[in-house]
Amino acid sequence: MSSSSALLLLDDVTKVYHMGDVEVHALRGVSLSVEEGEFVAIMGASGSGKSTLMNIIGCLDRPTRGRYLLAGEEVSTLDRNALAEKRNRTLGFVFQNFNLLSRTSAIENVELPLLYAGLHTRERHEHSRAALARVGLGDRMHHHPNQMSGGQQQRVAIARALVANPKVILADEPTGNLDSVTSVEVMAIFQELCDSGITVVLVTHEPDIARYAARVVVMRDGRIRSDSRQEPQRAVPAPAEATAGGEP
Amino acid sequence: MNPLQILRVAIRALVRNKMRSFLTTLGIIIGVAAVIAMVAIGEGAKAQVEASFASMGSNLLIVLPGSTTAGGQRGGFGSMPTLTWDDLRAIRTEAPAVRYAAPQLSSGAQLMSEDQNWSTRVYGTTPEFFMIRNWPTSMGSAMSDSDVEGGTKVVFLGSTVVDKLFGPNADPVGQLIRIRNIPFEVKGVLAKKGQSPMGQDYDDAAYIPLKTFQTKIQGGLQQFIQGVVLIGATSESTTQVAVQQVTALLRDRHHIGLGQDDDFSIRNLTELASAQEQGTKTLTTLLASIAAVSLLVGGIGIMNIMLVSVTERTREIGVRMAVGAKPRNILAQFLVEALTLAIAGGVIGIGLGVLAAQRLAAQFHWPMLIRPDIIVVSVVFSALVGVVFGLYPARKASRLDPIDALRFE
Numbered sequence: 001m002s003s004s005s006a007l008l009l010l011d012d013v014t015k016v017y018h019m020g021d022v023e024v025h026a027l028r029g030v031s032l033s034v035e036e037g038e039f040v041a042i043m044g045a046s047g048s049g050k051s052t053l054m055n056i057i058g059c060l061d062r063p064t065r066g067r068y069l070l071a072g073e074e075v076s077t078l079d080r081n082a083l084a085e086k087r088n089r090t091l092g093f094v095f096q097n098f099n100l101l102s103r104t105s106a107i108e109n110v111e112l113p114l115l116y117a118g119l120h121t122r123e124r125h126e127h128s129r130a131a132l133a134r135v136g137l138g139d140r141m142h143h144h145p146n147q148m149s150g151g152q153q154q155r156v157a158i159a160r161a162l163v164a165n166p167k168v169i170l171a172d173e174p175t176g177n178l179d180s181v182t183s184v185e186v187m188a189i190f191q192e193l194c195d196s197g198i199t200v201v202l203v204t205h206e207p208d209i210a211r212y213a214a215r216v217v218v219m220r221d222g223r224i225r226s227d228s229r230q231e232p233q234r235a236v237p238a239p240a241e242a243t244a245g246g247e248p
Numbered sequence: 249m250n251p252l253q254i255l256r257v258a259i260r261a262l263v264r265n266k267m268r269s270f271l272t273t274l275g276i277i278i279g280v281a282a283v284i285a286m287v288a289i290g291e292g293a294k295a296q297v298e299a300s301f302a303s304m305g306s307n308l309l310i311v312l313p314g315s316t317t318a319g320g321q322r323g324g325f326g327s328m329p330t331l332t333w334d335d336l337r338a339i340r341t342e343a344p345a346v347r348y349a350a351p352q353l354s355s356g357a358q359l360m361s362e363d364q365n366w367s368t369r370v371y372g373t374t375p376e377f378f379m380i381r382n383w384p385t386s387m388g389s390a391m392s393d394s395d396v397e398g399g400t401k402v403v404f405l406g407s408t409v410v411d412k413l414f415g416p417n418a419d420p421v422g423q424l425i426r427i428r429n430i431p432f433e434v435k436g437v438l439a440k441k442g443q444s445p446m447g448q449d450y451d452d453a454a455y456i457p458l459k460t461f462q463t464k465i466q467g468g469l470q471q472f473i474q475g476v477v478l479i480g481a482t483s484e485s486t487t488q489v490a491v492q493q494v495t496a497l498l499r500d501r502h503h504i505g506l507g508q509d510d511d512f513s514i515r516n517l518t519e520l521a522s523a524q525e526q527g528t529k530t531l532t533t534l535l536a537s538i539a540a541v542s543l544l545v546g547g548i549g550i551m552n553i554m555l556v557s558v559t560e561r562t563r564e565i566g567v568r569m570a571v572g573a574k575p576r577n578i579l580a581q582f583l584v585e586a587l588t589l590a591i592a593g594g595v596i597g598i599g600l601g602v603l604a605a606q607r608l609a610a611q612f613h614w615p616m617l618i619r620p621d622i623i624v625v626s627v628v629f630s631a632l633v634g635v636v637f638g639l640y641p642a643r644k645a646s647r648l649d650p651i652d653a654l655r656f657e
Contacts, residue, residue, distance in 0.1 A: 060654075084574040085572065112567070112571050115253060116574070164572075
């Protein structure tokens, strides 16, 4: 199932944590290949290793053993600076608790990756404006996180993830803090991003959410239990909610 | 990221936490303000001392005649007149480091105006005396050479004497007063000079021309000067040279052989002044070092708050790292935050310090003296404090693991 053209290629990746004297085997040999434009949901109970896998895919952590090729480049041996650059240029993150900077406007939050990419103020502004418009928040650019609903905050986070034009967006339980209606809205955005060619990797423990993905990888005890493709369900936001969500 | 962007990020982070930022800088503000105010106080005190010595006379030397020994009893300086009028002329003409030389003869006397009387000292001297003393006339005219040559019966009064004889702010010029029952015309009033460094009132005195003093007060011309000679050196740095020149000149004129004691003595008041200045300088240094310690404490305050801030903002650091901030970006941000706080504190501190110095100067009637070098030093020092005490928290922030940081509650 692995091919050299894969965007993400993990080959027998293991991860061992040392917690005092105890060795925790978070990943016990995971091989996974994700093509460009795929929408993958990684499922599993807590402690199954799905978060560790996500961290390694997201270049936040390095595998203990095994290889990880991101867009054809070996990244498991890169240093902290090089990994930061990968996160900046190739990856985008969406978290369960949004992780927006408080007391900071939406557009400033979205600009953050571009700041570290070294773009000038005007370019940063243009790109961020476009990204916010793309998630339907063109009219809330100067709102602060505490002035926005959970769904809106998560959409700001998605805008931040996609503003630097990444190849992959990694979403760790993006709907975990949202109600079901808002969850559908967020999933609709992910599907739309996927349609435009961005690879989306989603970690969730909710089967309802995994239904929107075209491929479901189930983890258990640090190994992949199953890897199946499915016809994804289209996420159709409720019309009333969509306007309340702030479409201009 | 360019430095301007880093600065903007840092400032934005500081503005987001206005209260905390303010409290953090408070230490530096107080420290810098204390340094500026303390040094200004020291400088003001120094200027005060300098001014009081300047009022004594510029580059002043006093030549006192020798002492007598009669039947085993030794008199003090001046008990035996050894200085002659020829000596005075020689000092004037043969010692290059001497600018002015004036005799000063004195006697206690009762002064009487029409309806008041006052006991004070009456001095006989020449116009050079007022040059040496830097003493201008506030009313009437100054003593002239023709007054001395003619032996005219005119008197120049200190302001205290005017107060006592004529009442405050009176203009006595042209009026007659009696000194030892001899009528004198008041020709001038001397400007108020205040107290000597030893507390003596300069203004409680009356001055008459030398010749008049010799004929009317002292009685009879004498070969020796019955008083002292005041010398004004050409500059502050030549006072010591003047002492040597006058000593050599007088020893030669008095035929004093090698190994014999001088029959006169010379007091160098500039030395006294510089000793006093040294004292105030020590005071300034002491005050400044106490203030510098408070600046140091301010720096430790910055480190404290920055450490708390790093812990509090662990999540923010995690997010920044996740979106691509390199460790050195985080290091730079926190370092620049500390630096900005320190420099802002420094600038505010300078403002407050200058204000405090102004208030204190007004309170003590001192001249306000702000040393520009101290301002520069304060800013540089507070920046240094920012870097030194900001480095540890910034390093701590930059070394955080992004995963742990993101998970931090």
